Amino acid sequence: MPPTTLTKPVSRNGATGASPQTDAAAFNPFTGFVPFAEMWETGMRRWWNLTRHVMGIDRAPVGQTPRDAVWSNGKAVLYRYRSENPTVRPPLLLVMSLVSRSFILDLQPGNSFIERLVAEGFDVFLLDWGVPDEEEANNTLETYCDELLPQAVAKVNQMGGEVGITVFGYCYGGLLTLLYAAGHPDDPIRNIVVMATPVDFAKMPTVMTGVGKGGIDPEHLMDHTGNVPAEAVRASFTLLTPTSDLSTVMDFWEHLDDDKFLSSYQAMTSWTRSHIPFPGATMIQTAEMFIEGNGFVTGDLVLGGRKLDLADITAPFLNVIAERDHIVPPESTYGLDEMVGSDDATEMRLPAGHVGLIVGNGARKRSIPSMIGWMLEHSDVEA
Secondary structure, rough: OOOOOOOOOOOOOOOOOOOHHHHHOOOOOOOOOHHHHHHHHHHHHHHHHHHHHHHHHOOOOOOOOEEEEEEEEOOOEEEEEEEOOOOOOEEEEEOOOOOOHEEEEEEEOOOOOOHHHHHHEEEEEEEEEEOOOOOHHHHHHHHHHHHHHHHHHHHHHHOOOOOEEEEEEHHHHHHHHHHHHOOOOOOOOEEEEEEEEOOOOOHHHHHHOOOOOOOOHHHHHHHOOEEEEEHHHHHHHHHHHHOOHHHHHHHHHHHHHHHHHHHHHHHHHHOOOOOOOOOHHHHHHHHHHHHHHHHHHHOOOEOOOOOOOOOHHHOOEEEEEOOOOOOOHHHHHHOHHHHHOOOOOEEEEOOOOOOOOOOOOOHHHHHHHHHHHHHHHHOEEOO
């Protein structure tokens, strides 16, 4: 007797994975009885999707937009995304947060902020900080804002034809962008965009600010590497929405027969569950300067022994706010456009969450076009 084989079926909803539809249809005991036949095929599809999810089969790939590493310093790497004919100048530098993996900006084809930027003609660069270990435990805000960012900006400007650059910071990457721009007003910055960036730490969630005086000693959060471990970073985000994992699992079960949903689910959960360690020295500075001192609001910003002033930021400026953000609440970032010294400063409020600004249907239809529109208005576009 020949061995029995299970042929993976044709996938559904345009996904690239496979499920047992072919066999389910071929050996459906309810053929001819439409409602029961559909139930059989749906059940088989759910079984296959559950199997491949648990077994790690056909995992949804992420970060697929082609790119090349063009500069590095330590674990920090500058990537340039391939484009045959960029039509927008100046080049665009994306500055990522220190605690999140950068592929959230390039999640999947058709659901990628970077893919959209490249398609719109931007010359896109990304500064990825890498995953810190013992070597990065002593990295300070000066390391990022006075050393690595100026070097990366100089490289992007040189590769982009010495026409200046647009700097775009996301979340904590926006905080780094603000400190860098205020401390280096003569650098070739044409435009600045910050998105979901914390400014008024008195209005941040308690779970994000319970470090420092009256709270947890930052050094008690660190592991043997001298950094805040990734597990502690993820736990802090989980505490913001304690039922989020449950609702995510419920969505998973409800849509288990949908191959396209499963692919998106795997991509998003691979990001939300893979935070990276936070450099210990930077954690201590963050607690002192922002959580305790609320430096952006009070103006008490000192970096490298010099006082910084956001009023020294004079390039065209855009502050993008997610009105449904539970990580960086909108009230914690209102008014940043009035703190900088730019004559052209805009506050853009969008009906989205922290990640929904750049991922999902709302991002594709509303948030991303709005941000791209502002950047195009402040760039030189070839006809």
